[in-house]
Amino acid sequence: MRSKQKYSVKDEYKEIALERIHELFKQADIQFHDNEKELANRYMYLVRKLAMKYKVKIPSALKRQYCKKCLHYLVAGENARVRSTGKVIVYSCKDCGQLNRIGYK
Ligand SMILES: [Zn+2]
Structure with a gap:
């Protein structure tokens, strides 16, 4: 039987990375x-x-706070325009014009 334990160390790093990501957003x-x-x-x-x-996923709550194209920190009403179209929230970056679509359930 193969154990999945071999990934535990990696997961630990991921946790630390995620913590740092949260801190950087703050x-x-x-x-x-x-x-x-x-x-x-x-x-x-x-x-x-x-x-x-x-290889960590940026939490969806944080994903909407930066532009995928120019990597600028986005603040709604400041340098980002927020529009909700049905099931998708569209964040447009005023710095580069990129549309960042975020679906929500
Ligand atoms: Zn941008």
């Missing part, structure tokens, strides 16, 4: 409202790097 929010938008965007770059390195 910091980005602070910097954004402090008018340090470049720094907030830099954090999003780090979030993406972390997510790719550890």
Whole structure:
């Protein structure tokens, strides 16, 4: 019988990575409202790097807070326009014009 235990160490790293991602979003929010938008965007770059390195999924609640194209931190009403069309929420990034669609159940 094969054990699935061999992934436990990796999962541990994933957990740490996820924690860091949450922390980076928190910091980005602070910097954004402090008018340090470049720094907030830099954090999003780090979030993406972390997510790719550890192959973690960025939680959907956080996914809507950054632009997939230009990796800018998005704040609804500030640099993002939010529209809800039926089952999908569309976030448009005012910096690059990218539409980020997020479905919800
Ligand atoms: Zn963008």
